[in-house]
Every structure is written in structure tokens, then in C-alpha cells.
Amino acid sequence: MPEREVPTFPADGGARIEYELQLYYWIRLIRAFEERVSHLHRQNKILGGVYSGAGQEAIVTGVCAPLREGDFLAPLHRDLGVFLVRGVEPGRLMAQLMGKETGLSRGKDNFLHGGELSRGIFGPTSMLGSSLPVCVGAALKFKMKRDPNVAVAFFGEGAASRGDVHEAMNFAGVHKLPVLFVCENNRFAFSTPIEKQMAVEDLAVRATGYGFSGYVCAGNDLLAVLNLTQRLVNRIRNGGGPELIEFKTYRFRGHSEHDPATYRDQDELIEWESRDPIPLYELYLEKRGHDLARVREQVDARVRNTIQEAVDYAEHSPFPEPHEALEDLYAPSAQTDAAEERRAARGARG
Amino acid sequence: MPEREVPTFPADGGARIEYELQLYYWIRLIRAFEERVSHLHRQNKILGGVYSGAGQEAIVTGVCAPLREGDFLAPLHRDLGVFLVRGVEPGRLMAQLMGKETGLSRGKDNFLHGGELSRGIFGPTSMLGSSLPVCVGAALKFKMKRDPNVAVAFFGEGAASRGDVHEAMNFAGVHKLPVLFVCENNRFAFSTPIEKQMAVEDLAVRATGYGFSGYVCAGNDLLAVLNLTQRLVNRIRNGGGPELIEFKTYRFRGHSEHDPATYRDQDELIEWESRDPIPLYELYLEKRGHDLARVREQVDARVRNTIQEAVDYAEHSPFPEPHEALEDLYAPSAQTDAAEERRAARGARG
Amino acid sequence: MEITYLKAINEALHEEMRRDENVFVMGEDVAELGGAFKVTEGLLDAFGPERVIDTPIAEALIVGAGVGAAMLGMRPVLEMQFGDFISCAFDQIVNTAATLRYRHGGLASCPIVIRAPSGAGVHGALFHSQNPEAWFTRVPGLKVVAPATPYDAKGMLKAAIRDDNPVVYFEHKRLYRSVKEDVPTGDFTVPLGVAQVRRSGDDLSIVTYGGTLHQALEAANIAEREDGISVEVLDLRTLLPLDREAILAAARKTGKVLVVHEDRLTGGIGGEIAAIIGEHAFEYLDAPVRRLAMLDTHNAFSPPLEEFILPNTAKIVAAVRDLWAY
């Protein structure tokens, strides 16, 4: 399958309109891709944990859009969209979810732990919050090497309670590193509501304690996400040091496919469903003068095709060979090879 | 040696004057005790690491003074004074430093890792910051059991960078626990100046991110320390939830006895030496109308005696027996004992 | 009554909380949700939010705060949502908790229980399948247990809660709903530190615990039926302190020992056990002590990979035959 370019965000008017349609494609693709994943999960074709990002697609789309090749991202477990927007082949992503050889981790792990370094995407461990120090380290490299790049660390408001998050933000502040901290505050960590997680309304205030600024933004409003992110990413790229954005959002589905989420308030859910980022963005496209019905039709088809291709690709991909479980543990290295040789030589002698 | 009562802070005038003289005794005792420790260290009579709190005595004295029996404290490694003010036998403390059987940990560890639970003092591990979750757990117990007690967590501005500190403060905020966070900001973590540790001037601002208040206070001013602490401790005791005080102070000596601290600016040191908490407090006693020369003479003698007794006690105490290294690992327990019996029975049978 | 392994743990929690008001439960999603696996189900309703506490995602805090409360007389039962995340609380366990009594000269205790759902074979991949026990079995001051049956799960959890020392309690996720047995409804405890012979045999001994006990028993039956090999199976139950007498007795009895665990081979507790046997039952051994364990890699996700690296009944049977043929 052909590799796509990492997208860059166009500044001028005409290209921008084109790009805004691309944004619509992405936000729709993410939603549909995840719906298909959920379906495949029910069919037992996807075996591991699956965490829907439905309701939060505007964040990943709007944050990734203004990024460039060479930027570094650590997605949250709900951020499958990061992979799609950054141009990872949908088929390989689907293969990853199915544990196939052609998946990002070649079947070693599932879901988003694979990462795709060629697209600047770090595959986080499950340990929430522990990817923030890594992101900060990537940003340290950018600073040391004068690279014009930005590292983006996604995390949930739940993960924000972990110590690693504190250590990472503090260090980023001290060294004014080019890192954007993106909190997706969806008001729940699994079943635990925000009131049991923190005693403040806006997590963004914590940035002050690390010497940079924290912003609060409507996370379901793609344009708002995009505009704020673009502004801050530019500032960071120009040496302005870290920034934190807290996106207010909501998880439309359960924590994972297994979770009926009965602990949630139905009114709250309805309230937030009425802030669905997709119709909100469609409203914008209409105001922009697009013929929405036509746009929809085109995008529907494109999305359907892409997903079907991805599923076909993944389903037709082989599982890894059993012995591959013992591969990819160590990078080959001059030293190890020398050691092997020396041991081999000794073996031959004695 | 006789045990002393845990002090309580008197509200009324006459007793207060008496008590203020006691404060003077403590602050002088701490300074002198540590000087003697330093001397004994040079004589190789104290073998482990020794971390002087010189310059910071007003903080421990002023924070401990308004506390009560049953309150829980986790001292910083520089807070030998906490033990003295809380009424731990100076001889046992000295024995602890010398690794003697009569020390707090019976020779198991040195310096302040021993703790003295009967005085509410937790013996922290060396891992900086890790005592804050413990303190918060003590506060949780107080809240659950409706105990009218307060937990006090001391930490350096250096330790504040550790993740455990964040996790602890956040939880305390969520549950409005009766805990006072006491930061001794002495501007250095070993050789590392504050600018390399955090990008903010006042660490106290971080409290805002956890839903409580942070205060900045002159840490070398015993009266200021005492007044603020007393006010906040009362508030906490009455269910007001956690508070954080950042005391601005300075380390008069090196990080440890081995450290000449050549990395410090001499002007800065002189500036801070001119804020020595002892003469500052003496000035207050004079303004209060005391005959300072007489007070000094009395306190000198008392301090000298106490310390000499402590040294004598410790020097005459035996070292633990070698096999004691294998004791105190496990609490005896009904279960274990049953297991022992069952094993013994089985042994007898087969 | 016949109950599952999961239900047995849940019952133990209910009963202990009823028995002792100082027992409380703390962890992520343990209250309203009843835990990711429903192990703490019903506790919130029965004991209220003060004693069943949903924490933020902060494993170091969970354990550290547990220690603080325990020092003052409480008996916290602390849940790691998955045993894998115990790495995030590592320092609090191995330093703060394990050395607490020691550094306080014997004058403080730390009666906490850390419940850690562990184990593979449930498509959990790298970070929802780990068997972290051997990180802790080398730390004096801790006790480490890994019950394999509903009866033990209940009795040992009760014993752990009543124990005045920090206990890390590994419960195997695969067993939650897959094993059932009759468990008394009333109060009983299973002492910590005592292994149990689950099957008597004369030719060869399998030493195991936790998830692989059931595979080992199956394998023993197959080996007896198909090859006439009489296999003893010892369930360690407690991993620290080890029941050395029981291990040595099993080794001396048959002279041939196969140690089986789902934890990785290298650095798993099997090495310690083999070393103990090799040192203290040397004269009794008719064959090398063999180990069958997860291969030295991570918990790979894809079914063929997971199948390849984990021990199972067939692999145990093969190892038994091989050792028998020595």
C-alpha cells in the first residue's frame, strides 16, 4: 500500500478551504473507523481492549492538523485518530488491532501501543501518564539539536493525577522545551468522575505552577481546537516554551467496549451529545457555503472505501509466526555481535 | 531516661511568655545539637550521612510548637529539630545517629529514618517526596475516624519535583484531608539551585492547582512561622482541608558534612546569614523586655547539659548484637504463628 | 456453596469489612463500578464511600496513603486495577512499606494488602498480562501470595488482611470466572506461608502456583493415564516466605522436580526454588530440576505468539515425559 505524506496546514484561502474539507474527512473517518472496530470487536475479530474516542475526534483532528513532519506525538489510548490524521495506513492500523503481522507492532501488542515512529508517533505503554516524560525528552532533543519541531503529549484528565505528569511538566517548564501538553478532559477516568479526581474546575491552572500558560478550550469545536493549537504550536516552534491546553469534552461511549457506563448521568450525556463535534463542524461547512448534502455523500463514499480496504487488508494479512515472539527484543548492535562472535569462537575452541 | 510530654501551645499571656522562652531553648538546642553531631562526625563517631538544618531551625520549631499529641509528622532529612521539639529523648536521638541499640531504629538505620511513632513522627525513607503520600494516608485516617488531628508533611523545594508530591497533594485536595504541607525552600537541592528546579518564583502557587491555598512565609522568622502555622493548623483541625506553606529559607552549611558547597554565591550566603533565625528571635525577646544576657546564660547551660547527657548516653549505649540484623523484619501475627505451628506439626509428623 | 474465584475474593472483602471497621478498600473505580473486574462489587452499598474509596489514577499515592493509614491502625486493602501497574507504585512498596517496621526498630507495623490482578492468557498483551511477583519475592518485609483456588483466595485474603505485615496478593485474572469450588460461607482463614500438596504422586513432583496449578493438575492426570507416571503436585500458595520444607519434601520424595510458572523463566521464582532444591536436596535428585515457564520475552498479543510463549497443559505433559525419561 502506498504511504501518504504527513499533512501540513495551508495558510492561504483556497488551499485552506480544500483543507477544511480534508478535516471533515478525517473527523468522519475516525468516527467511522472506530465504529467498525467496535463492530469487529463484537464479532471477536478484534480481541484486545478497545477504547472509543467517539465525541473527542475534534481534538485529535484539530491538534494534529497544524503539525509538521518531524514533530513528535504521544497519543492517549483513545487517540486512534492521531494515527489516521498523521497518515498511517488505515490497513496497517486495522492489522495492528487484529494482531496481524502487518500491524504496527507486528502482532506484539494491540491497539495504540504500537506507535509509528516514521510518522513521529510514539506508542505509549498502558501506564497512563508515563508517556509525558518521553515526550519531554523528545522536545529536549529538538532543543539540543535546534530542530524546528514540537512534541505533543496527549493525556486524559485522569492520567493527570499521576506523578510522571508532574515531573514532565516541571522539567519542560525549567528548560522551556518545545512541547504542547494536550489534556482531553472528558470528565471521567473509567467510572471515576472528575470531582473524585481533582479539586479544581480547570486543570489548566496547573500550568502556572510550572511557569507556563494553561488554556481552556471547547474540545468539541474543531475550529476552536484548530485555531488555538495553531497559534500555540507556532509560538512553541519559535522558542516560546511549553504550553498546556485543556480541552473540555466528553466520552460518548463507555470506557471500553465492555463498559455500559451505567454510572453516568443520562442528562449529562444528552447535553454532550448535543455538542457532537461532527454536526457542529457540518454547521460550519454550511456557513462556509458548502452544499453539505453533496459533501457528505462524497465523504461517506471515501470513508466507506477506506475502511473497507483497511478491513480487507487486515483480514487478509497473516498472523505472525509463533517464534516471532522472541524477535524485536533487542536491537542488533556492534557490541552484541562482537560478544556473539567471541562466544562462538570460544565455543569452537572448547 | 524520663519521657517528656508532647508540648501543647498555650493561648494565654503568662504561659505564652514562658513558652516563648521554651521556643528559644529549642531553637538553640537544635543548632547546638547539630553542631555537636557535626563534631562527632568529624571524629568518626557518627558514620552515616549527616545533613545540617542550620539556618532552618525556626521552621521546625515554629511548625511543631502549635501541634498536639496524636498529630502525625513526616520530617525532611534536615529536620532533626522535629524530634527534639516533639520531645524525643535527645540521648536516644544521638544513639540513633551512632547506630546504637538504644537508638530509634535500634541500629537498623541512621539519622532520621528511624522515626518515633509514639511521638507521631514517621521515619521517612531516603526517597525524597515519598513520605507525602504516607502523610496524606495518616490524614485520611484522621478524617475517617473523626480524630481531631493534623498530619504535617515537610519537604524541600527539591523534593517538590517528584511525582509522589503531586499525587499526594492532589488526593489531599480531593478529600479535603487534614494535612499541612510544609515546604522548606532553601534555594538548593544539594548543588542544584532553584532556577534549575522550577520555573516559578513561588512554589506555593501550585496549591491552587490542587484546590487549596498556598502561603509564602519568611522561614527564618520564628514568630512569623509560628503565627501562620498556628492559624492554618487551627483551620485544618476544624475541617478546613489541606494548606500549603512555602517557607523561604537558606541552608547555612553544605548539603551534607562532606559538601564544602563551593557552588554557592558567597554574597547570597552572607545575605542569608544576616537572617539567622537565632539572633532574629533574640531581638524579639529583647523587645519583649527580657534580659537577653541572662536568658542566654541560662539557656546555654541547659543546652550544654542536655547535649552532654545525650552524648554520654549514646556513647555508653551498646551496639546491637549482630543477629539483630534479622529481627524486626516482620510483625508477629496470628496467621504467621499458625503457619509456624502447622509447619512445625508437619515437621514432627514427617 | 460452589462459588467462583472472583466471588470468593469478593466474599472475603465483605466479611472482613463487616468484622473489622478498620478495614477499608481503596483503588481506582472500586466503589461505584465495583472494580474493573467487579471484585469489589457491592462494597460501596454495604459500607459507604468513606470505606470504599475511588482514588485518582495514582498508584504511588494509593500504596503510600495505605501505609500512612495502616501505621495508625487501619487495615487498607489497596487495589491495583491491573497488576501490571504495580510498577508505578514500586518504590512505595519495596522501600516505604517493606522497610517500615525495620527502620522503626520494630515499633511500627504496616498491615496493608495490595491486591494485584495479574496473569496472561486473556489477550491482555504487554501491559495487561504481567506476572510481576518475582519483583517482590526478593524483598524482605513483604509477604507475597498467589492463591489458585476459590477456597484459598478467600481464606488467604482474610489471612492477609489480618496479617500485620504488608502483603502483596496476586489474583490470577484467568481464574476469576473459570474456576469454581465449594467454599464455606462462614469465617475461615488459610495461613500464609504454607504450601499444599494438591495431588499425591511417587514418580515426579511438579512445584507450581497460581494460574498454572490447574494446568499442572490436568497434565498430571494425563501423564498418569497415558504414561503411568505418578505425579505429585505442590501448590506453593505463598511465594514469600517460601515453604522450604514442603518444597524439599516434594523433591526428596520423588527425586525429580519440574517447576512450572507463568512468570518468565529467567528471574522467575523458579530459579530460586531450583537453587534451594539443588542445594538442600542434592543427594535425593535423580535428574536435574527442570523449569517450564513463560519464554524470556514480553507478553505478546497476537494469539499465535501468546500461545507460543505461555506454558499450558500440553507443554507440561511434554516436560513431565521428558523429565521422566531422564
Next chain:
Amino acid sequence: MEITYLKAINEALHEEMRRDENVFVMGEDVAELGGAFKVTEGLLDAFGPERVIDTPIAEALIVGAGVGAAMLGMRPVLEMQFGDFISCAFDQIVNTAATLRYRHGGLASCPIVIRAPSGAGVHGALFHSQNPEAWFTRVPGLKVVAPATPYDAKGMLKAAIRDDNPVVYFEHKRLYRSVKEDVPTGDFTVPLGVAQVRRSGDDLSIVTYGGTLHQALEAANIAEREDGISVEVLDLRTLLPLDREAILAAARKTGKVLVVHEDRLTGGIGGEIAAIIGEHAFEYLDAPVRRLAMLDTHNAFSPPLEEFILPNTAKIVAAVRDLWAY
């Protein structure tokens, strides 16, 4: 030139930073102070504050940020001020770093070195004396080394820095200034994964590493001189991956093996080694594999306690005699 173990490490750092501009050093007090033990002395002057970074007290950050930089081509050398504090970075090491390549399907590498000054016998008590190596030798994806001589300290640090995998490098504090030897000034490396016979002998083999190597060599001389026992001493040098061939060769040669380490007995790497020998050199053994290690307790402070629990030359001599007499 004859240099100390400490100086050897320092030289390796200087030379590697000069050789490769992607090498940088990060940790607490490593810059202006030159490290708590002066291991990083002179680096700040030579390479400036961008490549010699004083961090806040945040071990998880130090390792995690190292991983991030390493993924993008840097070669960070990360210092734990004391090896004991490695517990605070545990998750980042065993999960983030060790599984990095694996979960990225072999398409990412993690060339970090974590330097951890470890070891007892310096009045460091519970939290400045630990030997944490066996927590890491059970984690595939990591390499773990513990050089015992200045030559190896230099050559193996260079090898570790050039290795594309995460390496935990344990340097024994007691050796810093107490051992000296001729070490070439120029560039050389000592391959990871290869043990070294330090003393040849026919009657009995000691397998050891790190701090106890020197005691073992002394003990071997005493046993030879006083008892006529000819003792072979194998220095493991790398603890993960173990040089199994060298271990088995030592066992097969003499049939009597004493494993010695300063880490605790239970759960120390000695158990793994004894198990390997017991399984793969079974027919060659004339006696049980014995282990001499720190007793199963914490690193007690008071001199009589510390003396009692740690291995030393006299205890090794006694163990050699005892095993010889088997």
C-alpha cells in the same frame, strides 16, 4: 596508566562525549558539582550545560526523557544519584524502555545508559547501600552490567553507550577509590554479555561479579595458600544476558560451584545461576551449588549488623572450605 575505577568511568564519559555529539549526560547534580561522587567531574567544563544537564529530583522524568531523546537518535547517559533511587524510575525502565523496541515492531531503539552507583559496605544503611540488579535481570529488552575493575568499568561503559539497547550500568561505590589498575588511555571497549575468568583453578569455581569479585579473589588466594584448594574465579561482568556458556564451563570444569554476590540471597541472581547449573551441568556436579550472599534482610546500618549480613573474604574462605569438604 594506573587509574581508579571512578576515574575509569569518568574517562569513558569524556571520551564518548568527545567521540559522539549525540551522547549527553543527565541527572541530579551531575553538572556543576560533577556528581555526588565526582564521577561526572569536568564534563560541564568540557561540553557545556546543554550536554551536561542538572535535573530536578525526578527519577521517572530522567529515565523517561532519556527514552524520548534516545528514540530520536540521542545517546543519553542517565545518572541515578544512588542506585537505590532507581526504584523511583522503575516503571519507566521496565515498561517504557524495556518494551520500546518490541512494541514498535522492531522499528525503534532505545540507546540509553542508566548509571546506578550501588552497593554496601560504606555505612550507607537501608537507602544508600542497595544492590538492585536482580529487579532488572528478569526484564528482557534490558541489558544489565556490573563491572568490577577499572578496565571493565571504562570498556563496558563505552560499550553500553554505543549499544542500541537500554543498559543498566551498576557501578559499585566501594570500588570507586579502592581499586586501581592500568587502563589504556585510548579507545577500547569490553563487549557486553561476555564473562571473564579472573583466576584459573581446578578444584572449585566461584562465580561472582561486582563488589564481591575482589573478596573472592582474595579468598581464592587464601584457600590455595592455606588449604591447597585450587579455585577458579569467574567474573560475570554482564548480568543480562548471562554468559551461560562461561558459567556452565566453570561448573563442568570443577564440579563444585560457589556463587557469591552482595545482593541478597533470596531472589538474587545467584538463584538463577544455580538453577542453570543444576539443570545444564547436572552430571558434572560433585556437590550442591552453594550460594553466599547478603542475608535476607535490609542493609542495616550499625557496623556489627552490616558486618554480620554482608559477604566478605573470611566468609568466602569458610564457604570454599565447606564446599571443598563436601
